[in-house]
Amino acid sequence: xxxxxxxxxxxxxxxxxxxxxxxxxxxxxxxxxxxxxxxxxxxxxxxxxxxxxxxxxxxxxxxxxxxxxxxxxxxxxxxxxxxxxxxxxxxxxxxxxxxxxxxxxxxxxxxxxxxxxxxxxxxxxxxxxxxxxxxxxxxxxxxxxxxxxxxxxxxxxxxxxxxxxxxxxxxxxxxxxxxxxxxxxxxxxxxxxxxxxxxxxxxxxxxxxxxxxxxxxxxxxxxxxxxxxxxxxxxxxxxxxxxxxxxxxxxxxxxxxxxxxxxxxxxxxxxxxxxxxxxxxxxxxxxxxxxxxxxxxxxxxxxxxxxxxxxxxxxxxxxxxxxxxxxxxxxxxxxxxxxxxxxxxxxxxxxxxxxxxxxxxxxxxxxxxxxxxxxxxxxxxxxxxxxxxxxxxxxxxxxxxxxxxxxxxxxxxxxxxxxxxxxxxxxxxxxxxxxxxxxxxxxxxxxxxxxxxxxxxxxxxxxxxxxxxxxxxxxxxxxxxxxxxxxxxxxxxxxxxxxxxxxxxxxxxxxxxxxxxxxxxxxxxxxxxxxxxxxxxxxxxxxxxxxxxxxxxxxxxxxxxxxxxxxx
Numbered sequence: 001x002x003x004x005x006x007x008x009x010x011x012x013x014x015x016x017x018x019x020x021x022x023x024x025x026x027x028x029x030x031x032x033x034x035x036x037x038x039x040x041x042x043x044x045x046x047x048x049x050x051x052x053x054x055x056x057x058x059x060x061x062x063x064x065x066x067x068x069x070x071x072x073x074x075x076x077x078x079x080x081x082x083x084x085x086x087x088x089x090x091x092x093x094x095x096x097x098x099x100x101x102x103x104x105x106x107x108x109x110x111x112x113x114x115x116x117x118x119x120x121x122x123x124x125x126x127x128x129x130x131x132x133x134x135x136x137x138x139x140x141x142x143x144x145x146x147x148x149x150x151x152x153x154x155x156x157x158x159x160x161x162x163x164x165x166x167x168x169x170x171x172x173x174x175x176x177x178x179x180x181x182x183x184x185x186x187x188x189x190x191x192x193x194x195x196x197x198x199x200x201x202x203x204x205x206x207x208x209x210x211x212x213x214x215x216x217x218x219x220x221x222x223x224x225x226x227x228x229x230x231x232x233x234x235x236x237x238x239x240x241x242x243x244x245x246x247x248x249x250x251x252x253x254x255x256x257x258x259x260x261x262x263x264x265x266x267x268x269x270x271x272x273x274x275x276x277x278x279x280x281x282x283x284x285x286x287x288x289x290x291x292x293x294x295x296x297x298x299x300x301x302x303x304x305x306x307x308x309x310x311x312x313x314x315x316x317x318x319x320x321x322x323x324x325x326x327x328x329x330x331x332x333x334x335x336x337x338x339x340x341x342x343x344x345x346x347x348x349x350x351x352x353x354x355x356x357x358x359x360x361x362x363x364x365x366x367x368x369x370x371x372x373x374x375x376x377x378x379x380x381x382x383x384x385x386x387x388x389x390x391x392x393x394x395x396x397x398x399x400x401x402x403x404x405x406x407x408x409x410x411x412x413x414x415x416x417x418x419x420x421x422x423x424x425x426x427x428x429x430x431x432x433x434x435x436x437x438x439x440x441x442x443x444x445x446x447x448x449x450x451x452x453x454x455x456x457x458x459x460x461x462x463x464x465x466x467x468x469x470x471x472x473x474x475x476x477x478x479x480x481x482x483x484x485x486x487x488x489x490x491x492x493x494x495x496x497x498x499x500x501x502x503x504x505x506x507x508x509x510x511x512x513x514x515x516x517x518x519x520x521x522x523x524x525x526x527x528x529x530x531x532x533x534x535x536x537x538x539x540x541x542x543x544x545x546x547x548x549x550x551x552x553x554x555x556x557x558x559x560x561x562x563x564x565x566x567x568x
């Protein structure tokens with residue numbers, strides 16, 4: 001939904017709603033269907049490796065869990081807060097339907113994601129045509145084939161990006177119709193689609209602000225009654241959903257603690273650097289990484305101040321240029337404004353690993369795609385058609401090839417984590433998760449232990465890696481080493497019941513039965529409704545000869561299983 005880089009008539013002399021003289025017609029002709037078919041075909045080819053991929057990283061948190069696969073589970077998705085990791089009920093309803101169709105077969109989810117991405121690219125092109133932006137379909141192809149989109153399309157979890165963008169762009173198209181004809185039905189449709197976008201991913205709440213930028217770019221002014229007033233309910237919905245999601249990031253996902261404790265000055269430094277980072281990656285999409293290195297934000301570093309100061313200077317320069325063309329400043333406002341939820345002013349769980357990620361640029365990059373396509377289209381207009389077509393085909397083929405290569409890293413989990421480590425050797429999460437994959441194969445247990453140790457070397461307070469390493473050490477008969485690791489995990493997080501439970505096993509294997517009983521007891525008291533915890537506590541008592549107490553714990557475990565309808 002971006003402005004093209006052509007010169008515009010100054011606002012004072014430009015009639016309201018007048019498109020550029022050299023713009024493409026705003027209607028969609030029948031000849032567009034071959035462009036739609038070609039775009040879908042090219043997108044599918046570029047993502048062929050992803051179609052063969054499996055589940056990766058946290059896909060299990062989004063593909064419908066067993067307890068939600070019934071009709072009652074569908075009801076819980078909407079009305080039982082906490083039944084899903086994030087409250088995106090429309091997204092999880094879509095996953096619920098897909099599970100009815102595909103079960104646990106990942107290829108179906110990958111196909112759905114690619115088709116949603118191609119659909120969003122088509123809607124994007126239609127949106128630009130409605131605004132009479134040159135190169136509208138070129139922008140659609142740029143977006144469909146650009147490698148920064150691979151993370152959102154090849155990673156099943158990020159169907160929240162592809163699905164929400166379809167609703168976002170559909171809402172934008174419907175609102176443009178309302179803006180032209182001012183009919184209540186058009187407004188109601190646009191609002192309904194916007195709500196669907198919010199219920200798929202709340203970062204789409206930037207749409208009303210984006211529409212105001214588009215209207216300012218198009219007409220040179222914003223009117224209160226015509227432009228702002230109809231969008232006030234949209235802003236209210238977006239703000240409410242945004243604050244709600246930010247709260248869930250802290251309370252449900254755990255985006256709190258020392259790793260997120262940034263001052264406002266640090267967050268401002270971070271925001272400036274993030275915008276420049278994404279600008280660079282869009283226009284030079286090389287060295288794309290699933291988890292980028294996590295920056296150290298240091299206000300005492302003069303070099304780090306250059307990012308926000310440079311951004312402010314760019315905004316000032318483009319604002320001064322608006323008399324000649326509003327396009328550059330409108331593009332930057334659309335891009336940076338769409339990035340606002342992930343600029344660092346709000347805690348996002350992913351900041352634990354990195355402050356930037358390709359999938360956070362998925363929606364914002366449509367502004368840059370429109371700008372680039374309009375510039376390319378205008379620049380090539382002076383050349384003969386064979387030259388224009390050749391240049392565009394070469395560009396799109398290059399982007400498609402880069403996307404094809406990037407999507408190969410998602411073919412299986414081991415490739416995924418090894419590729420991440422290769423590109424970012426400091427990624428402690430990838431070492432831990434690769435080790436978890438390898439530990440099930442006796443031939444790779446030694447490598448898994450080394451990988452866990454490397455993860456802890458990079459992130460010593462990573463209690464997950466400490467527990468994982470403790471389990472492997474117990475399984476390989478190195479209980480004494482396991483106790484040291486697990487005691488450190490318990491020290492770092494005394495409320496971690498799993499760490500307490502695993503520590504109990506390590507202590508028992510080391511012959512320290514009394515301490516094992518105490519650890520199992522703490523674990524059971526932290527999670528009183530988990531029958532296995534009471535069983536472990538009972539076994540420790542039994543090993544100490546405390547039969548009466550052991551039977552009490554076994555009885556409690558049996559009672560909990562009976563209440564849950566589980567076999568004893």
